[in-house]
Amino acid sequence: MSAHPQKKEEIQEGAMRMDFVDKVVVVTGAGRGLGRAHAIEFAKRGAKVVVNDPGGAVDGTGSGNTAQSVVNEIRKMGGEAVADTASVAEFKAAKSIIDSAVSNYGTVDILVNNAGILRDKTFANMTMHNFQAVLDVHLMGTIYTTKAAWPIMSEKGWGRVVLTSDESGIFGNFGQSNYATAKMGMIGLMNVLKLEGVRKGIKVNCLAPGATTRMTENLNDPARAPGEPSLVSPAVLYLCSESAPNGIILQAQRGQFAIAQVCVNDGIDLGGEVTYEDLLEHVDEILDDGSLHPVPPRVPQKP
Numbered sequence: 001m002s003a004h005p006q007k008k009e010e011i012q013e014g015a016m017r018m019d020f021v022d023k024v025v026v027v028t029g030a031g032r033g034l035g036r037a038h039a040i041e042f043a044k045r046g047a048k049v050v051v052n053d054p055g056g057a058v059d060g061t062g063s064g065n066t067a068q069s070v071v072n073e074i075r076k077m078g079g080e081a082v083a084d085t086a087s088v089a090e091f092k093a094a095k096s097i098i099d100s101a102v103s104n105y106g107t108v109d110i111l112v113n114n115a116g117i118l119r120d121k122t123f124a125n126m127t128m129h130n131f132q133a134v135l136d137v138h139l140m141g142t143i144y145t146t147k148a149a150w151p152i153m154s155e156k157g158w159g160r161v162v163l164t165s166d167e168s169g170i171f172g173n174f175g176q177s178n179y180a181t182a183k184m185g186m187i188g189l190m191n192v193l194k195l196e197g198v199r200k201g202i203k204v205n206c207l208a209p210g211a212t213t214r215m216t217e218n219l220n221d222p223a224r225a226p227g228e229p230s231l232v233s234p235a236v237l238y239l240c241s242e243s244a245p246n247g248i249i250l251q252a253q254r255g256q257f258a259i260a261q262v263c264v265n266d267g268i269d270l271g272g273e274v275t276y277e278d279l280l281e282h283v284d285e286i287l288d289d290g291s292l293h294p295v296p297p298r299v300p301q302k303p
Contacts (some may be wrong), residue, residue: 021046024105026097028052028088028145029115031066034164034209037229038112038236039070043079045237050082050101052115066204088141091132091148098148110160110240111149113142116179123177131178138182143189150202158185159202160240163190165249166208170260183236187249187262194247203246205239207232208260209255227254266291 025042029035031053051074067083074081084100086093099106101108102114116135142163153159168176169183186206193204207231235252238244249260256262267284270278279286 001252003098019045019086020110020237023047023109024050024101024107025110025112026050026052026101026145026149027112027114028107028141030070032228034232035114036066036070036114037233038114039081040074040077040079041230041233041237042110042240043074044077045080047080047110048105049074049079049081050084050104051081051098052086052088052097052100054085054087062263087137088113088145089136091144093143094141095148096151097145098152102152106269107155107156108149108152109158109247110161110162111145112164112236112240113145114162114164115141116164118176118179118181120175122175126177131181134178135182135185137191138179139185142186146189146193150197153197153202154200157201159194159197159200160244161197161204162236162239163187163204164209165206165252167210190247190249198246203239203244205245205247206249207236207239208249208251208258209235210251231255261294263292263294265289 012217020042023042023046025039025047027039027042027049029033030039030051031047035051035053039051043049049069053067053070065083067085071081071083082104084097084101086100088094088097089093098108098111115137117134119134121127121130146161146163149159149161153161163186164183165186166183167173167178169186172180172207177273190204190206193202199289210227231254232252235250235257239248239250251258251260265288268282
């Protein structure tokens with residue numbers, strides 16, 4: 001026995017710090033805001049980080065050197081990182097982000113899908129071009145990078161994937177039909193990947209963040225009061241840790257954390273010959289939300 005046994009708290013703290021040492025982490029949209037905060041927090045804990053960001057404007061146009069600026073910050077504090085400026089909106093470019101992780105660090109352990117753009121309009125005034133552009137970055141971009149990382153994580157039997165959803169997708173927000181559609185799509189994607197990845201050691205979760213960033217500074221919604229991006233990052237690290245859950249929606253804002261769940265009520269059984277008139281007689285029972293409970297998880301099935 002050691003003459004100086006470690007206290008339980010010290011052992012737990014040391015184990016927590018080791019979660020990310022030498023892990024290879026890809027964070028998309030990491031040139032500013034939430035992504036930058038996530039990248040820095042991973043790097044502080046010994047991770048090797050691929051900082052991805054084309055450096056464009058909020059609507060996705062233009063380019064810049066924001067990724068390299070974050071890499072410089074990380075290196076200045078003694079961390080390890082490389083910059084990547086590819087767009088996630090096209091599969092070949094998105095795959096190149098994962099290829100960058102492999103070429104620089106040999107693998108990818110953690111993927112944080114954070115990249116996004118905004119092109120807000122009411123649905124009546126929304127062009128299909130702007131609807132598609134938002135889906136391409138948020139939803140398809142997440143699918144592309146995850147698709148590229150999936151076989152690498154599967155082969156090693158370990159991986160963590162975070163999909164960034166949002167309250168706009170879960171609850172709706174005026175003028176954001178394109179954004180909300182993409183963000184709700186994340187939850188459907190997670191619900192399948194959590195089942196398909198579990199036997200491969202891959203855990204997939206959704207983050208629903210709230211923070212002051214370029215994308216939120218013009219939102220006039222008192223219910224979504226802003227907070228520092230760094231206050232969201234602890235949730236991301238937890239979702240990527242050794243003890244990460246699988247298949248949850250974790251809300252994080254201003255140091256406040258909660259989970260969101262899909263729920264069903266007990267409902268009623270009207271039999272096999274129900275008519276429209278029968279249903280109308282029981283609408284109040286069908287819509288009763290007094291018996292809501294979470295949807296039970298599905299057991300993963302082999303294809």
